[in-house]
Each structure stands twice: as C-alpha cells, then as structure tokens.
Amino acid sequence: QSALTQPPSASGSPGQSVTVSCTGTSSDVGTYNFVSWYQQHPGKAPKLMIYEVSKRPSGVPARFSGSKSGNTASLTVSGLQAEDEADYYCSSYAGNNNYVFGGGTRLTVL
Amino acid sequence: EMQLVESGGGLVQPGGSLTLSCSASGFTFSSYGIHWVRQAPGKGLEYVSAISSNGGITYYADSVKGRFTISRDNSKNTLWLQMSSLRDEDTALYYCVGDGFDIWGQGTMVTVSS
Numbered sequence: 308q309s310a311l312t313q314p315p316s317a318s319g320s321p322g323q324s325v326t327v328s329c330t331g332t333s334s335d336v337g338t339y340n341f342v343s344w345y346q347q348h349p350g351k352a353p354k355l356m357i358y359e360v361s362k363r364p365s366g367v368p369a370r371f372s373g374s375k376s377g378n379t380a381s382l383t384v385s386g387l388q389a390e391d392e393a394d395y396y397c398s399s400y401a402g403n404n405n406y407v408f409g410g411g412t413r414l415t416v417l
Numbered sequence: 418e419m420q421l422v423e424s425g426g427g428l429v430q431p432g433g434s435l436t437l438s439c440s441a442s443g444f445t446f447s448s449y450g451i452h453w454v455r456q457a458p459g460k461g462l463e464y465v466s467a468i469s470s471n472g473g474i475t476y477y478a479d480s481v482k483g484r485f486t487i488s489r490d491n492s493k494n495t496l497w498l499q500m501s502s503l504r505d506e507d508t509a510l511y512y513c514v515g516d517g518f519d520i521w522g523q524g525t526m527v528t529v530s531s
Contacts, residue, residue, distance in 0.1 A: 310461070343518055345462075345518070352512060352521040352522065352523055352524060353462065353512075353521055354521070355517075355518050355519045358517065358518070358519070364519055396461060396462050398462070398464075398518070403476075404467060404474065404476035405464065405476060405478070406452070406464045406467075407464065408454075408461060408462040408463065408464060409461070410461045411461040411462070
C-alpha cells in the first residue's frame, strides 16, 4: 500500500491561514470518510487533530478544520499561531483493516 | 486519564527477536481495538499491525507479515508485539495506539544493528 502524498513543507505568518493537502487514491481517501490528521511536535507522540475528514476531538481548537474532495483531503489551520509549528500527518482507512499514512508536512510559522 | 505505556524496546542484531509490551490504564481496555504504528528516525509514520478488542481479528502490514505477531490479554490490560527475523529497516520508535487513534503511548525505540 503506497503512502498518501503530502507536500514536505508549508508555511504562513501568524494570523494567516494555511492548507495542507493529502492525496490518496480511490482505494483509500476517495472511498472512505475515515481521514484523520495528526500534529507532532519534536520528540512528542502524534496528537489527533481531525478525524472522519472534518470532526475535531474535544480540546482541539476550531482553527483546525478538515475537508475532502475526491481523492484529496485537506487540513486548514486558520489564524496561525506559533505553537502550530509542527509536523502534520494525514491517514486514511484503506479497507481490510489497513490504514495508510502520508509522508508528513512540516508547517513553519514565519 | 486514558494512557498507553509501551516497553520492551532495545538494541537487537539483525535476525534477532524482541517483544514489545503495551499496558493500558484509565479506560476499558477490553472494549478497544489497538494498533501499532512505527516511526523510523527522522521519517514519517507507518502502520504496522492491529488487533480487535477481543483479539479475534489481527492485521499486519506487508512489511512485517510473517515476522511479527500481535496478541493481547484483556485480563491484564496488556498487548504484545512479538517481532522476529528483525531487519535494519525495522529500526523505529514503536507506538501503541488506541482505536480511533486518539490515545497514543510515548513509544518504545527498537534499534536493529550489528
């Protein structure tokens, strides 16, 4: 199973919005609404930020939002803050109890 | 507080074996499927294995199939990942993750090297 495709980097200034894409195939992102996004700060475990394409777990700021169109999912961070600087990974259910992750995107707050 | 704690990582030679453990607390372990996700140094996340809440269904990524075995004992709130025929490319931080991917352990490091 191939990894989902993410841009290696993204950036924005404080207060701006940035969108990170996650491209899969019709076997994963395109078929299942089980796309999740994770935030990982250096030396820390990943933290779930978005699940089922657009749902936010309790405690995740509303600045984080998710969407999907066809085989591509997106994470948008609005009103960028310094603490949003981290690596972001997407994942998707791919059928047969399998999940696939993206390669990760390093978000830099300028 | 819902918590997963991994242990058992270490340095092992290529071809060797190692068993990772994952202990759960703060939630009803027997109601949750559990996943293993690994991260090689400086790399992204890779889905490795999973087991259903009652242990009846297991999954293995192609990269570990036939070499890794996942199991659990709900009476002990514990999960294991038995790893054999280890390769250099198995070197990674191994995370135990709750179903829903909302609970992550801190990870245990496995280094395969001669």
